[in-house]
Amino acid sequence: MGDRVSYAFSASQGPSPEGGDTARTVEGRLTLDVVSVQAPWVWVRVAYTDAAGGALPSTRLAKDLVVPVRSDETRPLDVPHSGTASAESPSLAGRTWEALRYVSDQRPVDGPLRSRVYANDSGPLYLTRGLLEATVETAGFRTPGRIQLSLQELNEGSPATRTPVPALERPLGPGAYYDRKVDIAPTHEVARVCITAERGYVLRTEGPVGAGGAPCSDFSQAEPEPLEDLLMSLPWEVLSSGDWPPVGASSARVTFTAGSRSVPAVTEQRPEDVDGTQHVFSETYAADPWASELAGMPYEARFQPLASGTERTGAGGKRESVGETRMVNWGPWLGVQ
Known part of the structure; x- marks a missing residue:
């Protein structure tokens, strides 16, 4: 309880090889705080801030997030590090570590150059599997970019301290779910996305909502994703996705109901002619992805369309629905089963 890990991060993208845009950057601190322990769950608060601890201007990184992580495993989890390994002894956060650097260079096939340094003994870095440093560089035909993470601070808490479990109002993902109704022929169903985390890995399942049974009770087939991968992706999305909401000047204010x-x-x-028939494509986004009405919604769902649909113009100018998807439910599954 009270364990705290802080990384400096920086990300940059652009300009593209074709020109017409400018370089974009975001940098600051990524901090993971253990705020409560209720075995087998460890509750972590994740925050992206500027170097002084203040709020970042990006909407996507403006609020802290809660991540419950199981300290045990419901099944064996092992995602081997990729790349060529070499031993190092970096000095970070006031101590020298025995570590391995893993380098994976996929630039010859238009892929990224990845370099990561992991401590041999993760110890207090158990939440990120011992991650000390990480760098990803993109090249090739895509927009050039780079994201870097480096350990800055490490504090170990006290096991005697006890605090209440925080509410899952702004979950990163683990401990929460969301349901999306899909009406696009031949698919007509409600699909549920469930997310959990175990020992530094994020597990995610998606499938039709079944009748009866506890929600999000089976992650046996979920592919594990290292938590540090997910945390590194958020600043990258800030640069690649642009401002919020992602709509133009022709957008209209509405109320979305679920x-x-x-x-x-x-x-x-957005109207568009498709093979001689006029279609209208529509997308609806939350005006404020951190609005209280979205309490309990996983991070990834907040930045997706709440609804999207396509209509075609039939005889007499009447619009006919071609297909639609819309969010119908969301919230925490942890603690409510």
Whole structure:
């Protein structure tokens, strides 16, 4: 309880080889704080801030997130490090570590150059599997970019300290779920995405909502993703996805409803001729992805369309639905089963 790990991060993208854009950057601190322990769960608060601890201007990184992580395993989890390994002894966060650097160079096939340094004994870095440093560089035909993470601070807490479990109002993902209704022929179903975390890995399942049974009770077939991979991806998405909400000047303010929830939103419609038939494509996004009406929604769902659909113009100018997807439910599954 009270364990704290802080990394300096920086990410940059662009300009693209074709020109027409400018370089984009974001940098600051990524901090993981253990705020509560209720075996087998460890509750972690994740925050992206500037170097002084203040809020970042990006909407996507503006709020801290809660991540419950199981300290045990419900099944064996092992994602081997990729790349060529070499021994190192870096000095970071006031101590010298015995570590291995893993380098994977996929640039010859238009892939990234990845370099990561992991401590041989993860010890207090158990949440990120011993990660000390990480760098990813993109090249080839894509927009050039780079993201870097480096351990800055490490504090070990006291096992005697006890604090209440925090509410899952802004979950990164683990401990929460969301349901999306899909009406696009031939698929007509409600699909559920469930997310959990165990010993530094994130597990995610997606499938039709079944009748009866506890939600999100089976992760036996989920592919494990290292938590540090997910944490590194968030600053990258800030640069690649742009401002929020991702709509143009023609957007309209609306209210999106899901059950008893009413969410302030924006909708944009885009007409397009498809094989001689006029179609209208629409997308609806939360006006504020951190609105209280979205409490309990996993991070990834907050930055997806709440609804998207396609209509075609039929005889007499009447619009006919071609297909639609929309968010219908979300919230924590942990603690409510």
